[in-house]
Amino acid sequence: MQDDRIVALYWQRDETAIQETEQKYGRYLFKIANNILSDLEDSEESVNDTYLKAWNSLPPHRPNVLSAYLGKITRQLSIDIFRTRNREKRRATEYAVSLSELGDCVSDTVTTEQTADLHLLAETINTYLNTLSAQGRTTFVGRYYFMDSIKEIADYHGMSESKVKSMLYRTRKGLRIYLEQEGYNL
Structure with a gap:
């Protein structure tokens, strides 16, 4: 499905928007999260939080490049998870x-x-x-x-x-x- 259609589903508050997002960008978002976190469960949590944040931010936002918008959300959420869970000991992640x-x-x-x-x-x-x-x-x-x-x-x-x-x-x-x-x- 094209990005503009996925964004339109978010604007219509149609829950299939999340399914379409996961199908099209799930692996891409997981890769970003896992490069930062190096932990499967934390990475999955970050990606799921990305879908929730996208649901809550579309509308009012209407991104021109959905992959970049979602990637930025995933990256920031993953960094936040990394900081929270690794305050005392930093693991050797990318x-x-x-x-x-x-x-x-x-x-x-x-x-x-x-x-x-x-x-x-x-x-x-x-x-x-x-x-x-x-x-x-x-x-x-x-x-x-x-x-x-x-x-x-x-x-x-x-x-x-x-x-x-x-x-x-x-x-x-x-x-x-x-x-x-x-x-x-x-």
């Missing part, structure tokens, strides 16, 4: 590993004053990403937004894992330099 890789580029301590600047930081990062090749961009976004493993990225780009690691390292290094040039203290 989420934890990818965050540690980005630690050299972006500080994880944010004061109240800095919160307003996060939007500007996101725009600056997007500007930098637009200077990269399409492959460089999708590699970076795959790793640090979708939390894909190095192996997954290598597979979908048809390159070696060492090349992916090297590309990500160079991209992080370039991002750090770019952010410093833009006035960010790292």
Whole structure:
């Protein structure tokens, strides 16, 4: 079923919208959740919570790209679950590993004053990403937004894992330099 029809079902409050969403995007959403959580039950919970949040937010929202809308919900819910369940001990998930890789580029301590600047930081990062090749961009976004493993990225780009690691390292290094040039203290 087409996305516009699924969104229309949500707007009509037709419960088949959830079934259609699960059929079309269930595996995609589970992959996002499991990359962050590395736990089947938690991932299933996150995906189910995504369906509930979509049900409660459509209407008033009418997303143009349903997959991105649902993916963003799943990602945020999964991160919240990860933080709640792993306060004392962080397991080695793709989420934890990818965050540690980005630690050299972006500080994880944010004061109240800095919160307003996060939007500007996101725009600056997007500007930098637009200077990269399409492959460089999708590699970076795959790793640090979708939390894909190095192996997954290598597979979908048809390159070696060492090349992916090297590309990500160079991209992080370039991002750090770019952010410093833009006035960010790292």
